[in-house]
Amino acid sequence: MILIHCPYCDEKRAEIEFAYAGEAHISRPVDPSTYGDEEWERYLFIRANPKGRHHERWRHIHGCGRFFNAVRDTVTDKFETTYKAGEPRK
Amino acid sequence: MSGFRLPTGGRVDRSRPVRFSFDGVSYTGFAGDTLASALLANGVMLFGRSFKYHRPRGLLAAGSEEPNALVSVDRGPGRFTPNLRATNVEVHEGLKAVSQNRWPSLKTDFGAINDRLGMFFPAGFYNKTFMWPRSFWDKLYEPAIRKIAGLGDAPTEDDPDQYAATHAHCDLLIIGAGPAGIDAALEAAGTNRRVTVIDEQDEAGGSALADPSLWQWLERSMKALNDAPNVTILTRTTAFGYYHDNFIGAVQRLTDHLPDDGDAPREKLWRIRAGEVILAQGAIERPLVFAGNDTPGVMLSSAAKTFANRYGVAVGKSVALMATHDSGWHDVFALAKAGVGIAAIIDVRDTVDADLLKQAADLRITVKLSHSVIGVSGRYGVKTIEIAHNDGTGIRSIACDALLMAGGWTPSVHLWSHSKGTLKWCDDIGAYVPDQPNENVRCVGACAGACNFGQGAVIDVLPTPMDQSRIKAFVDFQNDVTAKDIKLAVREGFRSIEHIKRYTTNGMATDQGKTSNLNGLQIASTALAKPITDIGLTTFRPPYTPQTFGALAGHAKGALFQATRTTNIDSWAEEHSAVFELVAQWRRARYFPKAGEDMHAAVNRECVAVRSSVGIFDASTLGKIEVVGPDAAEFLNRMYTNPWKALEPGRCRYGLLLKEDGFITDDGVSARLAPDRFHLTTTTGGAARVLNMMEDYLQTEWPDLNVWLTSTTEQYAVIALQGPNARKLLEPLVEGIDLSAEAFPHMAIREGAICGIPTRLFRVSFTGELGFEINVPTAYGRALWERIMAEGDRYDITPYGTETMHVLRAEKGFIIVGQDTDGTVTPYDASLDWAVGKKKLDFVGKRSLARPDIVAAGRKQLVGLLTDDPNVVLEEGAQIVADPNQPIPMKMIGHVTSSYWSATLGRSIAMALVAGGQDKMGETLHIPMPGKTHTAKISGMVFYDPQGARLNV
């Protein structure tokens, strides 16, 4: 069971306290109506799915409740870093 | 019958004899014996039948790597444990063990015919033979194979034992308490680190237990460790898996070794998080591959030494050794000194260390260098062995009753591999050894490749003048894989060891190839004419040894398998003989049958009572979220499809929630209590999901909004009063709220008190009748319910359950998200256009409602369905076709989502998702059901009181 560092609690806690929340840094457009069908499709469905470094969101759902971002290697399953929502991509 | 108890020696307690039985025969052993050592001491050589060929098998090893001697232990009803290694079962007074995979008896086994038919059971046998016809598989092949090929019987009764579980944390976890592990522990004992040492055996010591010269050191060391306050030692504990971030799973066996276990838990699961891990798991001796190497009495040389020195048992009266490695010589010297007769030492090598030859000469042991064993005679025990010079000449027989194999050593890298540490090939020892760690872990001692056992030759199959394609030289003893099976797999085109493994099943038995993997690799490497490092390595996975489901399940079984959520009113329902159903972990009353009523009768009565007078319903499970803050209305306006900003305090609104893809995910009626405060309700099953979704948008998309979300589902008990008499019943109980139609219209909320309890009183209806939902602090739920029941007596108040609630709402065409929708239904598909704010610029899911596939024609749409025969109640989930006479497979155009008998209407009603349904009003569709195809006409969804007259009172 992986240990995950919550950047809000500033503690490493067991994986069961967290919930995965998909790829990170995909912002909802301010005005979705300006998006064409293809643009909207990209926002809604198309994900990076990399082998290696992956920017993803987690929620400390059974802890502080905050969503945060993480960089995890999808091959080794190791977390490189975690950081607060709103901070620039690492 | 050649093993026997040596007159002295061993660590068994000769003053404490214990009686036990094996296959119904009573034997005596000593405290400290394993089932294996005690049976050997009684001359038993035959322990089991092999998996595929049913060949007689004895002991190969003395530890947990044993592949042959699998037994079942019977501790009484429900306490039957199959597939235990006899080498790990501790004998105790009254132990009852039985052999496996034989019928009618171990000695006379019908399945042994497989051995004679061996030519029909080559590698890939299962894949090749039972392909056709398919129908034979279930009825013939599988039952037949299960009967003759297999392991022990699975227990048939519930396991009555208790299993404990615990979490533990330490700075240093040492796995394996052999000499290397003990040294590491001693080093850490003087520090302030918290140290845990675990070992799978009943006694710490590992290989030192088989070496009397180390016993004084062992005693001293264990005393030091036991005295060290920072060291915890767990014996009879198997570290079965190594997981991320130094998380180790281990099972401690607490009572199986005791004659009377009382009520103590049988096993304990340890979940250990360690700062650092030291693996000291030792090494496993490799068997040698030659014809007859599976005959009972042929075993690892280190095992014979362990039986002699640790248990005081000789494996035979005249023992021969087949060696490719020095360690076997030392073992045999130790046996000779313990009083065991040595028939000969045969070594495939042309030269060995002069000192070995001198010691052999001193002990008057016959030595044959450059020779190999080429055959073993004796079906149930070794009688003679045949040897030949490596050039094929000089074939001769040697009489002996046991043959030891010394094939070199394989470091135990199982847990290292679980932790994803890398391995490197080591030519010197012919095995993989740990290379780069992936966690904070290191290996010490033999499992690190530091085997101090002397020199050896690495060899795949012993030289033989016999035709290699006609002999059975076993590689994997448990799965009955021979050298020729592996060669056949290579001939048939398999190149990767992962494929060869699966095709031949080499290393796929319960022992995960502890004794077979390396020999299999060597043979494949030779057959492919490729270096061993080019053909890959199979992966070790948890568990290291098989573990019980009981230990892994722990307390999570029966009623404790998962939590059941109950409302404050649940106990009343139980006392009034409610029939319950589970709804997303909630236990909800489904209906309240009176004496003699079935569900149909009860639901009809409950429905009529609500429509004619008043019904009472426990709605406490509704999800509830308190939304507070200056931007609360703005937030809800962005989340829900309909407008919220203009909603006045004191009023309610039906909220429809989409996901960003445009599909309905939840709904519920919510109330505005104040400009900055809303009381949201969600579906019973959707509460957590909706809160998570709202938090997601609030925290990550709109962090500028000043809003707070709090789950209040469990803070309120909710009593729904529904029916024309609801207001009359409620009026005398309520303080501070004017219930008149003018002062308190439909879809309004008032705060006040009921029976002195503070309440949020909703005037809402999920039945189409005049209705109220009374929210009170949870602890008052049952008390208020009972008070209302008493007051409602004059109106013949009727408690109703979820089934009646479903019928009443269906009569009104109200959808249930998750039943009438399935994650692919838009508001338009569900005829909920009215709930979508046309003037809103944005809300979650709005952009998707213009996606090409969502505006396309022919989408499945929710419609009403009225069967032509009003007495037919369709099955929910039934498929719908347009033409019942088309050939099978028919084109399905939709399915029934809700279907009930309506007592109010005196006929059945249904809702269905039908392709293009909204444009097919009045059309007849067909619903094929077992035995008959029913016809039904598409209708609107509101079957009762379409004008809503009953609400506006």
Ligand SMILES: [Zn+2]
């Ligand atoms: Zn946190």
